Amino acid sequence: MTSSTFIRNAWYVAAQSGEITDKPLGRTICNEKIVLFRSLDGIAAVEDFCPHRGAPLSLGFVQDGSLVCGYHGLEMGCNGKPQAMPLQRVQGFPCIKAYAVVEKYGFVWFWAGDKDDADESLLPHLEWAESDEWAYGGGIYHINADYRLMIDNLMDLTHETYVHASSIGQKEIDETTSKTTIKNEVVTLERHMENIYAPPFWQKCMHLNHLDSEQLVDRWQRCHFHLPSNVHIEVGVALAGNGGYHAPDDKKAASIVVDFITPETDTSHWYFWGMARRFGVDDANLTDVIREGQGKIFGEDLDMLEQQQQNLLKYPDRKLLMLNIDAGGVQARKLIERKIQAEQTVQAEG
Amino acid sequence: MTSSTFIRNAWYVAAQSGEITDKPLGRTICNEKIVLFRSLDGIAAVEDFCPHRGAPLSLGFVQDGSLVCGYHGLEMGCNGKPQAMPLQRVQGFPCIKAYAVVEKYGFVWFWAGDKDDADESLLPHLEWAESDEWAYGGGIYHINADYRLMIDNLMDLTHETYVHASSIGQKEIDETTSKTTIKNEVVTLERHMENIYAPPFWQKCMHLNHLDSEQLVDRWQRCHFHLPSNVHIEVGVALAGNGGYHAPDDKKAASIVVDFITPETDTSHWYFWGMARRFGVDDANLTDVIREGQGKIFGEDLDMLEQQQQNLLKYPDRKLLMLNIDAGGVQARKLIERKIQAEQTVQAEG
Amino acid sequence: MTSSTFIRNAWYVAAQSGEITDKPLGRTICNEKIVLFRSLDGIAAVEDFCPHRGAPLSLGFVQDGSLVCGYHGLEMGCNGKPQAMPLQRVQGFPCIKAYAVVEKYGFVWFWAGDKDDADESLLPHLEWAESDEWAYGGGIYHINADYRLMIDNLMDLTHETYVHASSIGQKEIDETTSKTTIKNEVVTLERHMENIYAPPFWQKCMHLNHLDSEQLVDRWQRCHFHLPSNVHIEVGVALAGNGGYHAPDDKKAASIVVDFITPETDTSHWYFWGMARRFGVDDANLTDVIREGQGKIFGEDLDMLEQQQQNLLKYPDRKLLMLNIDAGGVQARKLIERKIQAEQTVQAEG
The missing domain is CATH 3.90.380.10 (Naphthalene 1,2-dioxygenase Alpha Subunit; Chain A, domain 1)
Incomplete structure (x- = not known):
């Protein structure tokens, strides 16, 4: 997983704010295939892989701030845990990786390392953007x-x-x-x-x-x-x-x-x-x-x-x-x- | 030759009948690169490889029910044996693989296993097609x-x-x-x-x-x-x-x-x-x-x-x-x- | 470097004369990635690789018969030796490979072996071209x-x-x-x-x-x-x-x-x-x-x-x-x- 060509514990711009509309956006950043979407708590990012059958979540849609798989309707949470699926109990479903993202200065910032290590104080200060x-x-x-x-x-x-x-x-x-x-x-x-x-x-x-x-x-x-x-x-x-x-x-x-x-x-x-x-x-x-x-x-x-x-x-x-x-x-x-x-x-x- | 992802001894649809016109059709089915054509005895299928110089037979043409290589005119039989070639004796020419195919119900059915094992009684019965x-x-x-x-x-x-x-x-x-x-x-x-x-x-x-x-x-x-x-x-x-x-x-x-x-x-x-x-x-x-x-x-x-x-x-x-x-x-x-x-x-x- | 599919010590046509205009032309010949250009002494060919940062010289331009890299202005000689670069001393710069080329009969001929072995007397005689x-x-x-x-x-x-x-x-x-x-x-x-x-x-x-x-x-x-x-x-x-x-x-x-x-x-x-x-x-x-x-x-x-x-x-x-x-x-x-x-x-x- 460790790449020798870039730093992991850092913020990278993953998208311009305007690219994340009411539809999810699939994008590969730092070798991670992710999907970005607007949840109720702001922009979220998880792996672009539905744990049900491996479909790309980026072909799905956002409903009430949740990311819904466009294949069979699994509802994915911002934390990478399946939240719901029609007629299914999802408690035991496997999770997918969730990432730390922050929307600021008109950009979406992506932490390429472990989510828990993400430190917002390390975001750059951009005076011209404020x-x-x-x-x-x-x-x-x-x-x-x-x-x-x-x-x-x-x-x-x-x-x-x-x-x-x-x-x-x-x-x-x-x-x-x-x-x-x-x-x-x-x-x-x-x-x-x-x-x-x-x-x-x-x-x-x-x-x-x-x-x-x-x-x-x-x-x-x-x-x-x-x-x-x-x-x-x-x-x-x-x-x-x-x-x-x-x-x-x-x-x-x-x-x-x-x-x-x-x-x-x-x-x-x-x-x-x-x-x-x-x-x-x-x-x-x-x-x-x-x-x-x-x-x-x-x-x-x-x-x-x-x-x-x-x-x-x-x-x-x-x-x-x-x-x-x-x-x-x-x-x-x-x-x-x-x-x-x-x-x-x-x-x-x- | 054996693939672990599909059954060999079975009939697969290789084409719709209408796809095989007076011209041969090259297509890969079950990892076999074949050419389909209308012989005098019905549709035939052989490897898409001329034993003369390796040209694809699917670029050739059908003449009097025979498949003629479009490069130098080798005439290929339905059984994979070269039949004729201008100025040549073809008896000793190497053969190519021939396949069992059947035209029925408006489709061309291809047997993915050995030709000799092909069993027409295993074709599905499609009432709606009859x-x-x-x-x-x-x-x-x-x-x-x-x-x-x-x-x-x-x-x-x-x-x-x-x-x-x-x-x-x-x-x-x-x-x-x-x-x-x-x-x-x-x-x-x-x-x-x-x-x-x-x-x-x-x-x-x-x-x-x-x-x-x-x-x-x-x-x-x-x-x-x-x-x-x-x-x-x-x-x-x-x-x-x-x-x-x-x-x-x-x-x-x-x-x-x-x-x-x-x-x-x-x-x-x-x-x-x-x-x-x-x-x-x-x-x-x-x-x-x-x-x-x-x-x-x-x-x-x-x-x-x-x-x-x-x-x-x-x-x-x-x-x-x-x-x-x-x-x-x-x-x-x-x-x-x-x-x-x-x-x-x-x-x-x- | 030696290829087993073609002869090295021979002349091959690399281009029609008209293809080499005032702009350099990048082309791969006999597995060599070269750039052809018109120098003051006729057509020249060197590797299509600027020793400064690896940019393709074929994206550059020709000035006073010299090939200038279109990235940072390194000036390459017909012999593969850097000639000049703004504010730089180029004497110690690494060289790139130069090739023997001859323009004759309306074609540019390329010697696929070592430049020193190139023998113009081996060029074919084409009466119809003269x-x-x-x-x-x-x-x-x-x-x-x-x-x-x-x-x-x-x-x-x-x-x-x-x-x-x-x-x-x-x-x-x-x-x-x-x-x-x-x-x-x-x-x-x-x-x-x-x-x-x-x-x-x-x-x-x-x-x-x-x-x-x-x-x-x-x-x-x-x-x-x-x-x-x-x-x-x-x-x-x-x-x-x-x-x-x-x-x-x-x-x-x-x-x-x-x-x-x-x-x-x-x-x-x-x-x-x-x-x-x-x-x-x-x-x-x-x-x-x-x-x-x-x-x-x-x-x-x-x-x-x-x-x-x-x-x-x-x-x-x-x-x-x-x-x-x-x-x-x-x-x-x-x-x-x-x-x-x-x-x-x-x-x-x-």
Whole structure:
């Protein structure tokens, strides 16, 4: 059951809140085949396997907050214990595994370890998701690649110059050195470019933020990796000479690229991407425009990551390079590896 | 060669008669890759493998009742012996396996054991297929699930309440106890519901049979499992208080759901479904209407069975429940298992 | 690395010249996953694997004749040595495998063995590709079958009677004996049919060549197999009694069917097919018409070969027949086998 590629005792985003409607949702997270549904006590998750005849519970329906199997009507409780079935006494029925899930910040968080070990205080604090001063929009992609390849991708933004050449890429990114630091289990890689022209995506954001998009700007990228596999990137441009990252709000366009990267299997993941911004907060149409643009940009990475994964599977013994630009991903992987080893040590001793 | 999931010495439906036209038909039945074609002596079946270069004979054609390989013209006999080939003497050519097949009742029956053991007297007797008092219409589905999951499905109709909620399902089905009996290697599960309202499908049948579909009815389901894997279900509704199953013809709408379930591989099967009825027998349009309706209803089971199969493959060690509602399937599986073991004992002794 | 199904030290067609544009092309040839691109010194081929992070170089682009990785901008040389990367010193970077490729005759030729052993003098001499007296048109198919099944196919044209019945097939082909000879490692199978009517494809060619297509003709097929896996077939018809193959140009329609058969994996290949002709040489529209007709005819073989391959994989122990009509393929396979064994002996001794 223990996987060596991801941390078990941690919260992963399993779904966007809006994905769990009045119907159950089947999804594999961290190699666990689960079904998510809205019970009377909030969202619940159990194995997607009816103990009666093995039917997937995700093909069933929710009635009065209970999950009912769509094959022969067994009613499953949030705790994995069968609650009722027409004409049957279910007390002796076998149980299925139940999981700890929490709905918060517009996402459903899934604890990949034992339910009893789930600790809500370990949920991340997302200021942009709580404050009225921020607006958020995002989406989800399924990618056939190890989730750590996505972490690498997001912690080394020199790829923007190549993969996203027509939107956010520009030559100055890979001509500017970056700096990597680690503090409190957070890896930060930052890059500051001065006196450059904004690329198309940022020109559009400047325009939306009432700034002259033809002016020279200072541009920044501050990538933060948080365990188990979240990357938040502070990005923005300010009119040149106003302090860059520290410029006042009326001189800059800034936002946070939000990435929750959830393992599905050892070679596939769910990618929850989005953008939190502090301008045009009440403009729902702007949220849609940005989501569409960002979705298109992030879609450009899919093919690259999936073919990269195929290459790595074909040549399992080849060692990849770890350059200074890769330092963010390398350090993030080290933090992950250390946690996994600690979990396995505990397990071996237990 | 011996499979542990199905009986060898038995007749299985391999095709509907209409599927075998002037062209050969390639199909896998009971793990045998065969080609069916119309010879001068009726339908024949041989391995789908030309002994010349291994081409599939099903890509060939039928000429004067002979099967001709579509690659280089080898002419194959019904007995698996090459008959002729341009400019070649074929006497010494290797033979391929020939199978016993019989066309009867509008179906092609395939003997899954040795051709020499085939016994036509073991073909089932299907009165509805011979008598002018009955009309029949049906179809075929390919399903990626063990054929026994379909037997389970058909021998426990409580699933109608959930899977077929909008047509034949109704709450009274799983609120009414059923009774299972075994006699002469036939498993029968029956359920009688009294003073209920007919569900939409049966209301339509009542209407077609000139009965007032708003009246209370008695409804019955009598599922009969016959070896090796046929399920015939007597179903119907009668105006309440007229004897139910035994009501006179002018007080009821009744038919037989006909199911021939043929293993393709260990985890897939061909499902021949249909309905035989004694009303509107000469109405070909009615046959089409019923076929379409039944095809839609039975199509609702496909996804459930295929995902159930996936779940069982993922968790091979989990024991499923065997409730009273499952008794029909459980007993049918026992009969099958007993026959398989008898065959294997004979084989080991021989 | 050594495969037992094909020769290593030989030139294979990897692509048609027109397939390599300003973008790189990823393709697997002889089990090697390569990327082809136009460098300043002509077409080059290296492994499709960036030594930085394993990304496929075929998703990159060509700049000033260099192949640039589309992920983070590593610049790869034709020799497999990284040339440059933004802000990096690449001297110590690991290299990837480079391959010998030559562009000639409108094709890209790939040496499947070590680059250092590549010998351009071993390239075939294709007169029809050099001379103005000939015109050529062709295409490429991907086929999921061992490349040797295609050699068998082309060295036994009795299959035309069955697979291509409506175009080039006719009963006289498999009623006429063929003769197989081997000389200088070239296998030739020839068949001459006299006083017959031309089949539809050849009637069209006679018409295009200003001959009366209703007249009796002499028809010939001369299949030549060349190592490692090229088949060239001299085909044509002449008005009967004018010497057949040796008839003067104004009495015949003749062409060469050109087949380069390149292994992709052990059970799949790239099939480069085409036709070289000496009539209507300047008529580009005629080239298109012939290409379309030939493409349709050759497409009829695909399903047969792919299903034949599946049959052979299902029954690996069955021995196929080797009739006189199969002699061309059998002798070709012997030449191939002998070369492979010689290569393996050298390797073992080395």
